[in-house]
Amino acid sequence: MTNFIPIFPLGIVVYPGEMLNLHVFEPRYKQLAEECFREGKPFGIPAVIDQKVNEYGTLVEIARVEKTYDNGEMDVRTRGIKVFRILEIIREVPEKLYAGAIVNYPDNHDRTSDTLREQVLAAVRELHHILQVSKQFPVEDHRLRAYDIAHHAGLSLEEEYEMLHLFQEMQRLEYLKRHLNKVIPLMMEMERLKDRVKLNGHFRDLSVDNF
Structure with a gap:
């Protein structure tokens, strides 16, 4: 399927x-949000990295408008629907302030592995423990997808974007597993280094056997 969508690059x-x-708050995006909410139509959020609008993004819908200000600014709550790929950006849309894009929607396969998901979740919780961060997921473990976990795994923006255009759940979970297996030993070493730095300058009881 190919179609035109308004876009809100972020x-x-x-x-x-x-x-x-x-x-x-920008006039063009106020127009976009008002129109999409009124007409019940979605819009796209393509990822902007290094000031460049990238090829992939996520189609979202406005779940509700939380607040409309006197100057027309809006607080809106959106929900991600599916990943799109930009075929062409339309910078000037007739009678609109906002830009749009011709997009298609790559097939996305959700077949998963309970074992792999449990390994990823265990690693995420280990990372959070090292960082002394407390996070709760909004649903039970068996209902979580890689998409639900990704923002909690310490990925960079570029890594989050790489995962966005993996179109099989097993690939996404493997991606997270590899990332966490790389990051956790580094974080543990940093914690050990921190402990060594704390000891420097303090009186310590040291002894060496047999001397």
Whole structure:
């Protein structure tokens, strides 16, 4: 399927199923949000990295308007629907302030592995423990997808974007597993280094056997 959608480029990666709060203040995006909410139509959020609008993004819908300000600014709550690929950006849309794009929607396969998901979740929780971060997922473990976990795994923006255009759940989970297996030993070493730095300058009881 190929179609035209309004676009709202942002320097973030949004995943399908993700709830995202936006404060809309630019005139072009106020027009976009008002129109999409009124007509019940979705819009796209392509990821902007290094000031470049990238090829992939996520189609979102406005779940509700939380607040409309006197100057027309809006607080809206959006929900990610599915990943799109930009075929062509339409910078000037007749009678509109916002830009749009011709997009298609790559097939996305959700077949998963319970074992792999459990390994990824265990690694994420180990990372959070090292960082002394407390995070709770909104649903039970068996209902979580890689998309639900990604923002909690310490990925960079570029890595989050790489995962956005993996179109099999098993690939996404493997991607997260490899990332966490690389990051966790580094974080553990940093914690050990921190402990050594704390000891420097303090009196310590040291002894060596047999001397």
